[in-house]
Amino acid sequence: MNDLKEILAHYLDVENHALLSKLEGLGEYDLRRPLTPSGTNLLDLDAPGAVPPWGEHGQVTLGRILVHVATEVARHAGHADIVREQIDGAAGLRAGARNLPDRNQQWWTDYTARVEVAARVAAESAAFSG
Numbered sequence: 583m584n585d586l587k588e589i590l591a592h593y594l595d596v597e598n599h600a601l602l603s604k605l606e607g608l609g610e611y612d613l614r615r616p617l618t619p620s621g622t623n624l625l626d627l628d629a630p631g632a633v634p635p636w637g638e639h640g641q642v643t644l645g646r647i648l649v650h651v652a653t654e655v656a657r658h659a660g661h662a663d664i665v666r667e668q669i670d671g672a673a674g675l676r677a678g679a680r681n682l683p684d685r686n687q688q689w690w691t692d693y694t695a696r697v698e699v700a701a702r703v704a705a706e707s708a709a710f711s712g
Contacts, residue, residue: 590648597655601627603676604662612669624665627658 583589605613605624613625667673674680685693 586645587648590645590652594648594652594655597652597659600675601655601659601662604659604666604672606677608666608669617665617668622661622665624662624669627662627665 583592604627608624614623616623663673674682
């Protein structure tokens, strides 16, 4: 895989599969319910969208399209990670490839608590110094 077009198409395929894996196993309600104040839901992240004009005088290359689409799909896959975790706790790239440290539930609970404490300490410190 030395050709840039081939590499970009490969990464687009990987990210698209990651995004679609976030939809697997969920019911209609969980796919559609808004989970952020802006109404983000998993189906919206998979929806096709409009593409604004690119380049000078509308000149677009295949490479530019592939880079744009691959980065957009990766961004949406990241959003889907967060939304899916809010729904049922599923986290990571996809089933069988979590790409997260292999820890038990207690470790993650403790880790989240440590991050929460650090955030509160930082906020208190900023309040006293400001």
